[in-house]
Amino acid sequence: MREIVTIKDVAKRAGVSTSTVSRILTPRNNTYMRDATRERVTRAIKELDYRPDVRAQSLRGMIGTKTIGLVMPDTLNPYYQELAYALEEICYKERYGMLVCSSKNSISRELVYIDLLERQKVDGIILTTVGLHKARLDGLIKRGIPIVLIDRDVPGTVVPTLFSNNYMGGCQATQYLIDLGHKKILCVAGSMNVLSNIDRLKGYTDTLGKNGLEIDKKLIIRKGKLTYKNGYKIMKDLLSKSGDEFTAIFCLNDLVALGVMRAIHEKGKNVPSDYSVIGFDNISFSSICNPPLTTIAQPTRIIALNAFKTIRKWKEQALLKKKHRFWDTKLIVRESCRENRFR
Amino acid sequence: MREIVTIKDVAKRAGVSTSTVSRILTPRNNTYMRDATRERVTRAIKELDYRPDVRAQSLRGMIGTKTIGLVMPDTLNPYYQELAYALEEICYKERYGMLVCSSKNSISRELVYIDLLERQKVDGIILTTVGLHKARLDGLIKRGIPIVLIDRDVPGTVVPTLFSNNYMGGCQATQYLIDLGHKKILCVAGSMNVLSNIDRLKGYTDTLGKNGLEIDKKLIIRKGKLTYKNGYKIMKDLLSKSGDEFTAIFCLNDLVALGVMRAIHEKGKNVPSDYSVIGFDNISFSSICNPPLTTIAQPTRIIALNAFKTIRKWKEQALLKKKHRFWDTKLIVRESCRENRFR
DNA sequence: AGAAAATAAGGTAACGTTATCATATAACGA
DNA sequence: TCGTTATATGATAACGTTACCTTATTTTCT
Numbered sequence: 001m002r003e004i005v006t007i008k009d010v011a012k013r014a015g016v017s018t019s020t021v022s023r024i025l026t027p028r029n030n031t032y033m034r035d036a037t038r039e040r041v042t043r044a045i046k047e048l049d050y051r052p053d054v055r056a057q058s059l060r061g062m063i064g065t066k067t068i069g070l071v072m073p074d075t076l077n078p079y080y081q082e083l084a085y086a087l088e089e090i091c092y093k094e095r096y097g098m099l100v101c102s103s104k105n106s107i108s109r110e111l112v113y114i115d116l117l118e119r120q121k122v123d124g125i126i127l128t129t130v131g132l133h134k135a136r137l138d139g140l141i142k143r144g145i146p147i148v149l150i151d152r153d154v155p156g157t158v159v160p161t162l163f164s165n166n167y168m169g170g171c172q173a174t175q176y177l178i179d180l181g182h183k184k185i186l187c188v189a190g191s192m193n194v195l196s197n198i199d200r201l202k203g204y205t206d207t208l209g210k211n212g213l214e215i216d217k218k219l220i221i222r223k224g225k226l227t228y229k230n231g232y233k234i235m236k237d238l239l240s241k242s243g244d245e246f247t248a249i250f251c252l253n254d255l256v257a258l259g260v261m262r263a264i265h266e267k268g269k270n271v272p273s274d275y276s277v278i279g280f281d282n283i284s285f286s287s288i289c290n291p292p293l294t295t296i297a298q299p300t301r302i303i304a305l306n307a308f309k310t311i312r313k314w315k316e317q318a319l320l321k322k323k324h325r326f327w328d329t330k331l332i333v334r335e336s337c338r339e340n341r342f343r
Numbered sequence: 344m345r346e347i348v349t350i351k352d353v354a355k356r357a358g359v360s361t362s363t364v365s366r367i368l369t370p371r372n373n374t375y376m377r378d379a380t381r382e383r384v385t386r387a388i389k390e391l392d393y394r395p396d397v398r399a400q401s402l403r404g405m406i407g408t409k410t411i412g413l414v415m416p417d418t419l420n421p422y423y424q425e426l427a428y429a430l431e432e433i434c435y436k437e438r439y440g441m442l443v444c445s446s447k448n449s450i451s452r453e454l455v456y457i458d459l460l461e462r463q464k465v466d467g468i469i470l471t472t473v474g475l476h477k478a479r480l481d482g483l484i485k486r487g488i489p490i491v492l493i494d495r496d497v498p499g500t501v502v503p504t505l506f507s508n509n510y511m512g513g514c515q516a517t518q519y520l521i522d523l524g525h526k527k528i529l530c531v532a533g534s535m536n537v538l539s540n541i542d543r544l545k546g547y548t549d550t551l552g553k554n555g556l557e558i559d560k561k562l563i564i565r566k567g568k569l570t571y572k573n574g575y576k577i578m579k580d581l582l583s584k585s586g587d588e589f590t591a592i593f594c595l596n597d598l599v600a601l602g603v604m605r606a607i608h609e610k611g612k613n614v615p616s617d618y619s620v621i622g623f624d625n626i627s628f629s630s631i632c633n634p635p636l637t638t639i640a641q642p643t644r645i646i647a648l649n650a651f652k653t654i655r656k657w658k659e660q661a662l663l664k665k666k667h668r669f670w671d672t673k674l675i676v677r678e679s680c681r682e683n684r685f686r
Numbered sequence: 687a688g689a690a691a692a693t694a695a696g697g698t699a700a701c702g703t704t705a706t707c708a709t710a711t712a713a714c715g716a
Numbered sequence: 717t718c719g720t721t722a723t724a725t726g727a728t729a730a731c732g733t734t735a736c737c738t739t740a741t742t743t744t745c746t
Contacts, residue, residue, distance in 0.1 A: 003485060006702055017726045022704055032723045049482055054462045055398035055408065056702035059731045065398065067442070067463065075428055076627065085418055088445055092452070097463055099410070099440040102431055109435070119397045120410065120440055139392055142346060228631050258631055265633055284419065288571050288601055290608055290633045349732055360696045365734055375693045399732035402701045 005050045014044035021045075025052050026061065058121070067097040068311060069117035071110060071127045075102040078283030079253070079298070080128070083150070086304035087126065094308075096123070107131045118145060124311030128152055146314035148307045153195050153324075160310050160323040162303050166196045169296040169329035170203020173250050173278045176294075176331055178211050181340035182248035182276060186219050188234060188256050190226040197226075200252050200280060219246055226252055231259025239267045247275065247340045254279035254286045254295055261289070261336070272338035282332050292334035299327040348393045357387035364388075368395050369404065401464070410440040411654060412460035414453060414470045418445040421626035422596070422641070423471070426493070429647035430469065437651075439466070450474045461488060467654030471495055489657035491650045496538050496667075503653050503666040505646050509539045512639040512672035513546020516593050516621045519637075519674055521554050524683035525591035525619060529562050531577060531603060532595050533569040540569070543595050543623060562589055569595055574602025582610045590618065590683045597622035597629045597638055604632070604679070615681035625675050635677035642670040 007025075011018045016037060023031050024041050044050070058065045070087055072080040084100060091098045099117060103110035107130050114136075117125055124146035134156045140147055141159065149161040177185050185208070189201050201220070208215050221238075224230035231251065251257035257279035261271050271277050271291055279286055282297035306325070350368075354361045359380060366374050367384050387393070401408045413430055415423040427443060434441045442460060446453035450473050457479075460468055467489035477499045483490055484502065492504040520528050528551070532544050548558050564581075567573035574594060594600035600622035604614050614620050614634055622629055625640035649668070 051462045053464055053702055055402050059398050060703045097442045100443045119394045121396055285628055396732055403733045
């Protein structure tokens with residue numbers, strides 16, 4: 001039989017009222033209780049294996065549901081997995097539950113999930129949107145759902161939005177290659193016009209310019225998605241033509257970098273002797289692959305922590321001003337880049 | 344201002360009672376309603392952007408919380424990520440929320456999470472335990488929490504437990520290598536005594552025996568965890584001594600296989616020309632790595648689907664008998680194995 | 687036409703908690 | 717000793733919803 005133990009059962013067993021039991025569950029500072037009573041109740045709780053029902057607590061009380069929702073474009077993308085991991089760590093410490101939702105780059109799916117999270121009355125939503133509109137977002141906020149955006153902006157709105165400093169990362173990667181003596185640097189940029197990619201690309205072009213190097217449009221590949229498969233395909237095509245136009249490759253994420261490296265190896269060429277390759281994201285596999293990938297690390301943990309904090313401190317003033325915040329990226333040197341001595 | 348729209352607001356706006364609104368939210372077959380009324384209510388819901396509160400619904404009604412909990416030993420392990428992915432897909436279709444919890448191979452952390460999920464009154468828990476005891480599990484069941492175990496057993500209990508046929512996978516991998524002409528096959532098995540590993544190892548030894556090959560205990564490495572790092576270390580040690588005692592390597596999971604391959608490459612040797620390597624799990628990176636890894640795929644999606652189904656159909660009879668179920672593994676041939684012509 | 691059945695909606699209590707108010711006893715200061 | 721405050725607990729209503737019961741209107745059948 002399904003035997004649900006409630007606060008009434010505890011009260012009866014301890015010979016007190018439910019109020020007294022409740023006082024133990026929700027300790028406020030200004031409450032008096034005899035030690036003997038406290039002990040009797042505590043014992044009853046233990047003996048009955050009682051656990052308060054968070055639904056009921058949050059429905060009546062002033063606490064929330066102790067749950068947050070994380071909505072990401074792609075759960076299989078290692079970068080988001082690491083974001084989820086960092087966030088889970090924080091949730092664990094705070095004894096929060098984390099509802100993980102993958103929009104799979106579909107806006108309709110994202111909306112279904114946001115709706116679901118709202119019905120579940122989560123204490124907040126952390127969202128990397130694939131195209132939420134201002135109206136929807138404002139609706140959410142009006143209805144009192146704390147929401148924090150990560151990596152991607154919703155134009156015209158005032159929600160706190162947290163970013164890696166993607167521009168900085170683009171600069172770091174490019175400058176590193178230039179310092180190694182590379183002058184002709186291919187950039188595999190993908191076709192998607194999300195802010196993070198635009199910034200990385202801008203970092204690339206600006207840094208070329210700052211170093212007095214020419215910006216060759218033929219060296220900026222803006223097609224397809226930033227996936228392993230696409231990186232492989234792009235590089236394969238390029239190498240089948242000539243492959244002489246560049247000595248280094250800046251990939252806008254690690255996944256494409258992996259695909260690019262695979263195509264290079266298949267062609268019988270070597271990384272880093274023939275081509276230097278640098279990625280972005282520092283996914284866990286970039287330290288494992290062959291050769292280990294030099295890349296730009298995002299401040300994932302810091303972003304996760306601040307997202308959580310923002311939700312917890314959510315007040316009306318969050319609405320008052322646009323709050324874009326950026327955190328520094330970091331160059332991680334491994335073995336996929338080498339000095340350019342020849343060309 | 345935080346403006347929570349409730350069923351009362353909808354009722355008021357539509358000019359009906361809350362009962363009538365509720366009837367629309369929870370459609371039972373035997374309910375009558377005038378079309379005009381239905382339409383008025385539906386419109387009010389839309390206009391107010393009303394969304395029912397799942398907490399309240401589940402507290403009063405007969406539905407659950409539409410949430411399940413997934414507890415895994417390691418969220419960063421690609422195998423579990425793919426399990427989570429498969430499960431999320433099912434949850435999405437059913438409009439369930441999924442609380443993702445990583446025990447990080449710590450039993451105390453696992454217990455904290457199970458406790459949290461119980462307080463959240465999830466409709467079920469899907470658990471790959473790192474060492475739950477019978478007593479705890481029986482407690483959960485007594486308290487009416489549907490629970491399904493995956494990959495790992497809790498001895499002496501009667502909970503439905505779902506497995507890949509790890510023994511079969513061990514046989515498939517070993518037989519494949521034998522069919523390629525390998526006679527001396529190293530097995531990197533790790534020290535952990537979990538059922539899945541024991542079964543994989545048994546598949547290995549049984550298949551050797553069935554093919555009339557000697558079982559050389561020196562070729563079974565039972566130390567450390569099944570991680571990339573450890574695989575690398577083990578193979579590096581082995582190669583620094585001699586490396587002549589075997590021509591093929593069966594790794595109990597893909598992660599170690601990746602580490603093993605790295606060590607081989609670092610030694611200037613080649614996979615598959617010098618050593619054939621086969622893994623287990625078919626993690627996404629096994630198709631991306633260099634060379635792409637031949638491996639054994641687990642029926643992850645099937646397991647996820649059945650776990651969910653089991654929870655939904657949870658009845659008292661689930662208690663009546665032990666239900667261990669196994670699903671077939673599958674050999675995935677890629678490029679890390681080759682015929683053994685020389686030794 | 688009258689009774690029975692079908693249709694359509696409202697009223698109320700309850701789910702498991704806690705906030706708030708009320709009450710009872712004990713301790714204290716004059 | 718009495719009034720006042722501190723201590724300790726109980727009673728009740730409410731959170732947002734739905735199950736169940738009740739009531740009012742129609743429709744249908746004889």
